[in-house]
Amino acid sequence: xxxxxxxxxxxxxxxxxxxxxxxxxxxxxxxxxxxxxxxxxxxxxxxxxxxxxxxxxxxxxxxxxxxxxxxxxxxxxxxxxxxxxxxxxxxxxxxxxxxxxxxxxxxxxxxxxxxxxxxxxxxxxxxxxxxxxxxxxxxxxxxxxxxxxxxxxxxxxxxxxxxxxxxxxxxxxxxxxxxxxxxxxxxxxxxxxxxxxxxxxxxxxxxxxxxx
Amino acid sequence: xxxxxxxxxxxxxxxxxxxxxxxxxxxxxxxxxxxxxxxxxxxxxxxxxxxxxxxxxxxxxxxxxxxxxxxxxxxxxxxxxxxxxxxxxxxxxxxxxxxxxxxxxxxxxxxxxxxxxxxxxxxxxxxxxxxxxxxxxxxxxxxxxxxxxxxxxxxxxxxxxxxxxxxxxxxxxxxxxxxxxxxxxxxxxxxxxxxxxxxxxxxxxxxxxxxxxxxxxx
Numbered sequence: 001x002x003x004x005x006x007x008x009x010x011x012x013x014x015x016x017x018x019x020x021x022x023x024x025x026x027x028x029x030x031x032x033x034x035x036x037x038x039x040x041x042x043x044x045x046x047x048x049x050x051x052x053x054x055x056x057x058x059x060x061x062x063x064x065x066x067x068x069x070x071x072x073x074x075x076x077x078x079x080x081x082x083x084x085x086x087x088x089x090x091x092x093x094x095x096x097x098x099x100x101x102x103x104x105x106x107x108x109x110x111x112x113x114x115x116x117x118x119x120x121x122x123x124x125x126x127x128x129x130x131x132x133x134x135x136x137x138x139x140x141x142x143x144x145x146x147x148x149x150x151x152x153x154x155x156x157x158x159x160x161x162x163x164x165x166x167x168x169x170x171x172x173x174x175x176x177x178x179x180x181x182x183x184x185x186x187x188x189x190x191x192x193x194x195x196x197x198x199x200x201x202x203x204x205x206x207x208x209x210x211x212x
Numbered sequence: 213x214x215x216x217x218x219x220x221x222x223x224x225x226x227x228x229x230x231x232x233x234x235x236x237x238x239x240x241x242x243x244x245x246x247x248x249x250x251x252x253x254x255x256x257x258x259x260x261x262x263x264x265x266x267x268x269x270x271x272x273x274x275x276x277x278x279x280x281x282x283x284x285x286x287x288x289x290x291x292x293x294x295x296x297x298x299x300x301x302x303x304x305x306x307x308x309x310x311x312x313x314x315x316x317x318x319x320x321x322x323x324x325x326x327x328x329x330x331x332x333x334x335x336x337x338x339x340x341x342x343x344x345x346x347x348x349x350x351x352x353x354x355x356x357x358x359x360x361x362x363x364x365x366x367x368x369x370x371x372x373x374x375x376x377x378x379x380x381x382x383x384x385x386x387x388x389x390x391x392x393x394x395x396x397x398x399x400x401x402x403x404x405x406x407x408x409x410x411x412x413x414x415x416x417x418x419x420x421x422x423x424x425x426x427x428x429x430x
């Protein structure tokens with residue numbers, strides 16, 4: 001069914017249509033939230049709140065408008081709010097738990113835990129377990145370094161570099177100009193480059209030959 | 213070299229000339245997007261780019277496939293909460309009350325604020341009930357416990373005693389006329405003028421001194 005039709009029906013109170021919207025947009029909303037808050041459980045909460053709020057305000061959506069930008073703006077705002085609110089309580093424990101909890105298929109997004117990686121090695125084996133471990137390390141580094149970014153730099157970096165949205169889409173979500181978005185991303189990348197070189201130099205070198 | 217390797221190699225070769233400008237943030241939008249997408253997909257190029265631009269490390273964080281059933285459970289949870297009539301947990305107070313959504317609040321608050329502003333301006337307009345007037349030069353009075361008669365001698369020339377009282381109360385030197393202003397006298401000083409006056413309260417005189425130093429240029 002056409003997205004505009006789904007939105008129209010959801011706005012008219014059709015819960016099936018609304019559920020279809022959740023199914024279509026939920027994944028990206030979850031990942032946006034996750035890359036902002038850095039915690040799987042909190043990201044799921046945020047994503048659910050996004051849709052609860054969407055359900056309350058979907059009647060205000062003007063037909064023909066950019067629904068995605070509207071929805072992702074709600075997601076980024078709630079994500080930033082949650083990040084600010086929950087960070088002191090969750091950060092320490094959550095970072096250790098990412099990717100380690102629950103069994104596959106039980107809602108764990110980031111994969112099961114694996115053997116510990118040698119501290120600071122920056123290397124993981126080329127097995128799936130090693131990749132999962134490296135992924136966890138990369139997320140930990142990302143969370144520690146993005147703390148150095150401003151709110152806008154972080155948002156722009158998440159939406160364009162990680163989520164792969166276009167600069168125009170990010171500008172619409174952030175309600176700013178494209179040139180400003182590009183500037184935020186450039187600044188964010190410089191901060192991250194410098195942080196990685198200074199704090200995690202082992203991640204700034206190729207790991208050696210690898211088969212794709 | 214099989215067909216897949218050949219394709220991968222071609223894609224890498226196509227992107228390679230743009231890698232340095234990508235690292236410097238000097239690429240145009242389309243080129244940047246092409247490089248970024250390739251770096252996400254090609255671990256070999258991403259590894260090779262790490263020295264030049266370590267931030268490409270975080271491209272590894274792009275979306276991984278969600279576990280089977282994750283989105284179904286997610287959508288079902290959202291539907292259950294919507295059907296239960298749950299309100300957003302983190303909404304500000306105004307957002308929890310449907311009648312006071314931000315937009316409605318703005319619609320009500322804007323005219324009210326305008327009316328308040330206009331009402332205030334009406335009350336304080338010149339001639340209006342709240343107008344307290346403008347003081348022109350020479351108008352108004354300055355209240356003081358002392359009364360200086362026009363033409364009276366200047367008080368307190370150094371070393372000169374008297375007239376020194378303000379006002380002089382005939383027949384009662386040093387005393388204070390009942391209900392009258394306090395007595396003030398020049399007590400003299402070699403370097404400054406010193407005035408003393410007393411406040412009489414039920415027979416209990418309290419001396420208060422004023423020191424006037426004319427060498428201080430204000």
